[in-house]
Structures are given as C-alpha cells and as structure tokens.
Amino acid sequence: MEDSRIVALYWERDESALTHTREKYGAYCHAIAWQILHSREDAAECENDTYLRAWNNMPPDRPQGLRAYLGAITRRLSLDRWRQSRAQRRGGGEVALSLEELGECVSHPDTVPEAVEAGEIAAILSDFLRSLPSAECDVFLRRYWYFDSVAQIARRYGYSESKVKMTLKRTRDSLRAVLEKEGIYV
Amino acid sequence: MMNFWLLNAIGDIDPDLVERAAQRPRKVLPLRWVAAVAAAAVMVVGLGAWWLNRPADKPPITPPADSTTTTTTNEPITATTIGGVITPTTTTTTVTTTVTTTEPTTEPTTQPTTTPDNPPDTGGDNKECVVHSLLYHSIPVGPDAVGKEVYDAFFETYGRDKDEPIPDPDLIYPFTECHYPESNIVNFVKFTGITKEEFIASVWSQDWIASVGGVEAFLNLPYDFGNPYSLFTYGDYFDAIYGDDPHLTAWVFHRRAANVLNDPDYPYQYCYRLYSYPEDPLYNLEGYTSYKVYRSLSGDSESIIGFVEFAGIPREKFIEAYGWGDKLDEKATDHFEYAPYTYRQFVDAIYGDDQALRDWVFDRYVFHPDYPKAP
Numbered sequence: 001m002e003d004s005r006i007v008a009l010y011w012e013r014d015e016s017a018l019t020h021t022r023e024k025y026g027a028y029c030h031a032i033a034w035q036i037l038h039s040r041e042d043a044a045e046c047e048n049d050t051y052l053r054a055w056n057n058m059p060p061d062r063p064q065g066l067r068a069y070l071g072a073i074t075r076r077l078s079l080d081r082w083r084q085s086r087a088q089r090r091g092g093g094e095v096a097l098s099l100e101e102l103g104e105c106v107s108h109p110d111t112v113p114e115a116v117e118a119g120e121i122a123a124i125l126s127d128f129l130r131s132l133p134s135a136e137c138d139v140f141l142r143r144y145w146y147f148d149s150v151a152q153i154a155r156r157y158g159y160s161e162s163k164v165k166m167t168l169k170r171t172r173d174s175l176r177a178v179l180e181k182e183g184i185y186v
Numbered sequence: 187m188m189n190f191w192l193l194n195a196i197g198d199i200d201p202d203l204v205e206r207a208a209q210r211p212r213k214v215l216p217l218r219w220v221a222a223v224a225a226a227a228v229m230v231v232g233l234g235a236w237w238l239n240r241p242a243d244k245p246p247i248t249p250p251a252d253s254t255t256t257t258t259t260n261e262p263i264t265a266t267t268i269g270g271v272i273t274p275t276t277t278t279t280t281v282t283t284t285v286t287t288t289e290p291t292t293e294p295t296t297q298p299t300t301t302p303d304n305p306p307d308t309g310g311d312n313k314e315c316v317v318h319s320l321l322y323h324s325i326p327v328g329p330d331a332v333g334k335e336v337y338d339a340f341f342e343t344y345g346r347d348k349d350e351p352i353p354d355p356d357l358i359y360p361f362t363e364c365h366y367p368e369s370n371i372v373n374f375v376k377f378t379g380i381t382k383e384e385f386i387a388s389v390w391s392q393d394w395i396a397s398v399g400g401v402e403a404f405l406n407l408p409y410d411f412g413n414p415y416s417l418f419t420y421g422d423y424f425d426a427i428y429g430d431d432p433h434l435t436a437w438v439f440h441r442r443a444a445n446v447l448n449d450p451d452y453p454y455q456y457c458y459r460l461y462s463y464p465e466d467p468l469y470n471l472e473g474y475t476s477y478k479v480y481r482s483l484s485g486d487s488e489s490i491i492g493f494v495e496f497a498g499i500p501r502e503k504f505i506e507a508y509g510w511g512d513k514l515d516e517k518a519t520d521h522f523e524y525a526p527y528t529y530r531q532f533v534d535a536i537y538g539d540d541q542a543l544r545d546w547v548f549d550r551y552v553f554h555p556d557y558p559k560a561p
Contacts, residue, residue: 129200
C-alpha cells in the first residue's frame with residue numbers, strides 16, 4: 001500500500017493503518033530498535049510503541065516520507081529506553097561507541113547548547129550533511145542515525161573497515177569545525 | 187547525558203537524508219572478493235585429499251521404508267585446512283521420493299541475478315561477521331548427523347575466540363542464537379565434512395519436512411519455513427553452501443543476513459500473535475514447526491488459536507507452558523503493563539467459544555489505541 005494511503009488511514013482513525021504500517025515497516029523499525037537495544041523484547045516493545053506514537057501523532061502530523069518518520073520515532077524511543085536501562089547493561093554496544101566518537105565534536109558535552117533547545121541544530125546538521133559527498137553522508141548516518149557497526153557499514157558499502165573509520169573521522173572533524181563556526185561548539 | 191543532545195539532534199535531521207541512507211547501495215564486486223574466490227579455489231584442492239582419506243566408518247543415513255535410490259554427484263566443498271588434490275566424487279545417496287501432494291502456494295522465489303549485492307565477508311579474522319552464521323533451530327544439524335566427537339570438536343574450535351572470554355554474555359548475534367559468529371554453517375560443513383546429501387537428509391528426516399511433501403518440495407520451499415518474503419529457497423541455501431558459484435553464495439548469505447534485520451526493504455512479517463522466539467513457551471511445544479509450515483502453505487495468518495487447534499494443545503498444557511496456573515485471575519501484565527484482561531480471560535479467549543470475549547481480548551492484545559493508558 002502506498003504511504004499516502006496509509007497516512008490517510010491514520011487520519012481516518014482506521015486501525016488497519018497499524019496493520020499496514022507493521023507489514024510494510026515493521027522490520028525497518030525493529031531493525032533500528034535492535035541496533036540500539038540488542039534485546040528482542042525491548043526492540044519489540046519499541047516497535048509497538050512506535051505504532052502507538054504514530055497513531056497518536058497522525059493527525060496532526062502528515063509525513064511525506066513515512067519510513068523516515070517512523071524510523072525517527074523508533075530511534076528516539078529506543079534511545080530513551082537505552083538510556084533508562086544503561087546502568088543495568090554491560091557495555092553499551094554501538095550507542096555507547098557512537099557517543100564516545102561524537103565526543104570529539106564537542107568540548108563540554110554535558111552542556112546543552114542553546115541552539116539545541118531552539119531546535120536549530122537539526123537544520124545546521126542537515127545543511128552540513130547535504131554539503132558532504134553522498135557516500136560520506138550515508139556512512140555518517142549509518143553510524144550515528146542507524147547505529148550500524150563499522151563492520152556492518154563496511155559490508156554494506158564494500159569498503160574496508162579502516163576506510164569506514166577514516167571516513168567517519170574526517171566527517172567528525174568537519175562537523176566539529178561547522179559546530180565551532182556556528183557557535184555551537186560549547 | 188554526555189553528547190545525547192547531539193545524538194538526538196542527528197535523529198531530527200532532514201528525513202530525505204535518512205531515507206537515502208536506508209537505500210541499499212549499488213555496488214560492484216570488490217577485488218577482495220575476487221581474491222577470496224581464487225583463494226577458495228586453491229583451498230578446494232585440499233578438500234580432495236581430506237575427502238579421499240576421511241574415515242570410512244561414518245554411520246550411514248538410514249533410509250525410510252518407502253524410499254528409492256538415486257545417484258547424485260557431490261559438489262566439492264570449497265575449502266579446508268588440509269592441502270591436497272580435489273576430486274569431485276560420485277556417491278549413492280538414498281532420498282525419499284514421496285509423491286508431492288501439496289505444493290507451496292507462495293510465489294516463486296526470486297532467483298539470484300547477475301549483479302548480486304556486495305559479497306559478504308566470509309569470516310576469517312572478522313569477529314563481527316554474522317553473515318554466514320546459521321546453526322540454529324531451523325536447520326537441525328546436530329550430533330546425530332556428524333557424530334558427537336566431531337560435533338563437539340567443531341564447537342571447541344570455532345565456539346569462541348580461544349584467547350578471550352565471551353565478550354558480552356548479553357550479546358547474542360542476531361538470529362543465530364549464538365555468542366560466536368564463527369560458529370557458522372560454512373565452517374561447520376568444512377570442519378565436519380558432512381556432505382550436501384547428508385546435510386539435506388539430516389534436515390528432511392525431520393517430521394516437518396515430511397509435512398511439506400518431501401525433500402523436493404522442501405528444497406523448493408522459500409527459506410524460513412516458507413516465508414513468502416524470502417528471496418531464496420532452501421535449495422538455493424544448500425547450493426550456496428556447497429556450490430561453486432560465488433555469486434549465488436554471496437547473494438544467498440547476504441540476503442539471509444540482510445533480510446532478517448538489516449534490510450529495511452525486507453517486509454519481514456513479525457508475528458505478534460504467535461511468537462517465533464525460542465524463549466516463548468509455545469515455541470517448544472510439539473507441532474510448532476509443523477504449524478509454521480502449514481501456515482506458510484495455507485496462506486493463513488499465524489495465530490495462537492490456530493496453533494493450539496492445529497497441534498492439539500490442551501488448555502491445561504497451554505497454561506502449564508506459560509506457568510500461569512497460580513495467577514489465572516491476575517491481569518495479564520506479561521503482555522503489557524496495562525493489559526485489561528486476566529490470564530484466564532486470555533486462555534478462555536483461545537479455548538472458549540465466546541466470540542465476543544475472543545474479539546475483546548485480541549482487540550486489546552497488541553493494537554488497541556488505548557494502550558498503554560490504564561483502563
């Protein structure tokens with residue numbers, strides 16, 4: 001079913017919207033949650049919560065890209081859950097590694113810059129990523145949006161792991177420069 | 187928390203960028219894959235010597251009573267750790283030729299194309315590689331097929347990185363049920379020397395294969411118990427392990443790994459009403475896999491009700507499996523925190539004839555708009 005039709009079902013408060021969403025994007029949402037949580041139960045719950053959140057948010061939301069819309073919800077829910085359970089977890093998987101890597105981009109990571117609170121930073125990040133070659137942008141997002149491991153990214157794009165690491169390092173350095181320029185490097 | 191604002195901000199970027207990153211990239215065969223094929227060809231030579239000299243006292247596969255005998259040619263296994271000369275061998279293998287009365291109703295599977303996805307890593311020192319991992323419930327190759335000594339020796343060799351303890355006991359590689367990514371099926375067949383025919387026989391001797399209609403129907407069945415979204419068959423799977431077509435091997439195993447978790451385009455049908463996890467008590471009840479196959483052939487949706495009817499699971503056994511005997515009148519908080527129904531109502535919905543109760547319970551089982559509000 002077309003995304004627009006599924007969104008229309010949400011607006012019509014037709015519960016079959018949930019079934020169609022699950023059939024079309026259940027695996028996608030589950031994969032995102034799994035990458036963050038590495039727990040079947042937690043991933044399944046985040047996937048379910050995604051549908052609930054979508055149900056509650058449409059209307060008024062009318063996303064143009066349903067997949068990215070749902071993925072963003074799943075990602076946020078999964079990160080929240082990861083944070084809640086982090087103290088009880090051993091290690092922390094790719095999220096912890098991503099946090100550590102992104103630490104290079106900020107000097108005082110505990111301080112939330114004003115631009116974040118104002119919701120401006122997403123636009124700055126989008127502009128920055130659009131300015132990159134598409135391959136570098138995709139690698140960055142596979143790492144820090146989807147939380148793929150370096151090995152997974154290497155397999156996905158046919159790169160060596162060292163190339164992936166170098167690409168990510170260069171992009172983080174560039175991001176740091178952009179954040180400094182925008183006054184967000186706190 | 188440290189840097190979380192940055193991670194969250196990344197989550198709010200332009201959806202078009204996110205969408206593009208979700209698309210599977212088009213790729214060409216990397217040189218390392220070509221090199222790997224060449225290396226495999228050299229190693230194939232080693233298999234021959236090992237094959238010709240392997241112990242002759244392996245227990246024969248006992249044929250079922252209604253079998254006929256056919257002659258097949260073994261595909262050479264593609265690698266071994268022992269050097270030697272390769273010689274494809276011809277052996278006599280007994281396979282069941284039961285008349286197939288039920289054909290899979292799913293659409294024919296897509297065959298590998300001439301431009302497969304990027305070939306996966308094949309293990310080696312990549313400890314994170316899960317591409318070839320497959321030693322779990324759906325392919326019950328076990329000690330009976332290769333002998334307990336060999337079986338145990340394989341896990342001693344590949345079961346863990348010998349120099350390190352389990353890196354994280356909580357980390358189970360996706361859909362392998364295994365802490366050790368090198369405990370994979372390709373390494374398994376190399377190590378044990380189990381032939382393609384023996385491997386297949388060890389699988390089709392299972393009851394659920396008979397329910398499909400025999401080995402031929404099984405080999406044509408879409409992988410994952412006939413999952414209509416599988417892009418390859420069990421026959422493709424065995425060819426990928428034993429065949430000499432690197433494109434097929436790459437395609438099948440890449441799809442297998444990607445299909446389940448990593449490929450956003452794969453519409454994997456996640457079964458809410460009949461969990462497919464070994465942790466679920468129903469999973470271990472007799473008839474579970476047969477029902478999965480039945481469901482895939484009939485095109486019916488999976489459901490707990492369908493399963494207990496199909497497998498003839500009595501009410502008492504169902505309650506016992508879940509351990510609900512002493513809390514039947516409690517709210518079914520195992521399902522979700524604010525479940526409005528009790529375990530007894532849930533069981534009654536499955537086993538009783540009150541359609542209104544059944545509708546009420548299952549309308550709330552997963553997808554009720556009030557969830558998770560307290561009733």
